[in-house]
Amino acid sequence: MADTLRYTEHAYGTDNFLQTLGIWEFPDDACSPVAATAAADSTDEGDKYWFIYIHGGAWRDPLCLTLPTINRLLSLDSPIPQSRIAGFATINYRLSSHPDFPQDPERVPAYDLRHAHHPDHIHDVRAALAYLRRLDVGVDSGTYVLTGHSCGAALAFQVLMGNDALRTTTTTAATTSPSSAPGRQQPDDGVPLPAAIVGVEGLYDLDGINERCGGALQSISEGAYGPDKALWRALAPGLWRGYREAFGDVVRLAVVAQSPDDELVDMGECDTMERALRESGVRTLAFRDLRGKHDEVREDGRHIARVLGKTLEELDRLQK
Template sequence: MAESLKYTCHQYGSINELQRLGVWELDPVNINKYWIIYIHGGCWRDPRIDHKTFANSINCILAHPSPTSAQSSIAGFASLDYRLSPHPDFPQDLSTTPESQLRNATHPAHVNDVYSGLAFLQRRYGFGSRYVLVGHSAGACLALQLLGGLAGIDNGLEVVLPEVVVPFEGIYDFSGLNNRKGGTYAEYFSGAFGDDPLGWDAVAPLNVPESFRGRWADGKLVLLGWSKDDELIDEPEVDAMAARLQRDGVRVVVWKDLSGRHDEIWEQGEQVAKMVLWALDDVVRGT
């Protein structure tokens, strides 16, 4: 499975050691096939969750008894790390920690790193828009921030947006979610986006100022996933994001039949595989 594929870890940036990504190759020279690219979650700050946590999902994608040709349409897999915000349970001594190892990022560093990582992959493998961008939790947020134009890159890098996006258990409406959770999420958003809730609202995927369809004219599908068992993200979060995308003219499919707690879905991988293969089969059949 994933361990049998050619795996390489690349640095796409030089500021921080977390500006890295992993690649698992299947048929990387075939530009007619699709890449599956993953952005992990961890509330923008958890150092225990990194790009290698996609391995179980890769195994499930490769082993899935899919009746379609989706599996044979995959050129390779990639998974992105990005600079992290501080975590109170994993403090660092600022006086002794090398700058390249610091976890002190704030927006737009996270989404800028996603942008830079995708630019690196597109330059190296030349797949253009032929990829499925998958994201869990904060990674789902980053995927939609990318579509919404919230990356602040100004260094000559260019990224072609994906044909398909699969965000699941995502965080899209920072103030709304925090209010529904009785203010208990403010710590997470403050660490990643600053202390001003108005600042949170300005960069939440739900509130991006531009039309998603206007920026993503060639996009084919957003498949939003949510589990009724998710103890951290509630149903209004996915409903609001689906409604916003639909208002903007984006084709949206919502799966609410996932099962398992917030992290169990990526930890087990089977349902990630099901979403990815369904979305990939949909776009391949429609090509």
């Protein structure tokens, strides 16, 4: 499974221990069992894609890293032939503080602290994607599928939002980041855009879900974005409508997937995001038939693997 691939870990930043990413590549060695299976599969035609994952955990949970989906995609009954997989990468990013894992900022060095605030999380995701491109392993615009779980799904769609997701206030124009050229939606930071983007159990409108859930997401949202609800809304991928322009000629498909059994994120989030995508006029798939609770979906991985299989099928259909 994943341990049959060549795994390397990379620091894409130097400010914090969480600015790392992991890469799983297929070994070149033709004698290895994985390489042999990939060769046997090579009659399956079509482009290879990288599968890049952004974990969830409410921007703060240090225990939400995951492997199960990778193992599902490498298993014999995988919905995706190995010949279509270029590799896998997972992105870590600076986390906000968590009440269950307190740290004393007086005593813990900044490098080891989890005390990030927006825009640190999305900044790190962008830095990681730009780093992956520079590594020259084949991650480039249109060569990968970007998947996120929970707040990772929000971060994935925020990559498409470009400068609008980097803003820290609602009082200034969105395109004020130093690296942005006037009028450009994407900052000039070398971030490759995905061929498809897949949000699983995503948090797409914090104000909306927080209202529906009687304030249950108040402290999580404030921990990540601060107290200004106007800013929560400005950063919400589910309230944005610029996906058509953001897709350009590169991004071809957006997918949202949700389990009705999720006890933390309701179906309303999936509805909100699907509406944003459809009203923006981009090709959209929605799956509301995942099974399992919020964390079970990622711990099991089978439904995420299935949705990724459907994503690839749709990409293939669009290419014909």
